[in-house]
Amino acid sequence: xxxQLGFYDGDPFLILVFAFLILAVVASYFFQxxxxxxxxxxxxxxxxxxxxxxxxxxxASRAEELQQLRQVQNPPASPRNIHF
Numbered sequence: 001x002x003x004q005l006g007f008y009d010g011d012p013f014l015i016l017v018f019a020f021l022i023l024a025v026v027a028s029y030f031f032q033x034x035x036x037x038x039x040x041x042x043x044x045x046x047x048x049x050x051x052x053x054x055x056x057x058x059x060a061s062r063a064e065e066l067q068q069l070r071q072v073q074n075p076p077a078s079p080r081n082i083h084f
Contacts (some may be wrong), residue, residue, distance in 0.1 A: 042050075
């Protein structure tokens with residue numbers, strides 16, 4: 001027969017619950033003074049650079065896709081697909 005330790009009888013789940021509660025109380029004490037700060041707005045020059053970089057990236061990915069499509073539609077000549 002197991003010896004009873006009062007209201008707590010050694011259940012591991014209760015250990016996790018109490019540890020989480022203690023951690024939440026301690027964390028709330030440390031994080032109570034934090035503020036949500038919005039970032040500074042981007043300058044028009046930075047926005048333009050971002051747009052150009054995205055546009056260049058899209059164009060590069062489209063070029064890669066087209067190259068892959070051309071290879072699928074017109075595979076390079078190999079001994080198997082040369083017909084006389």
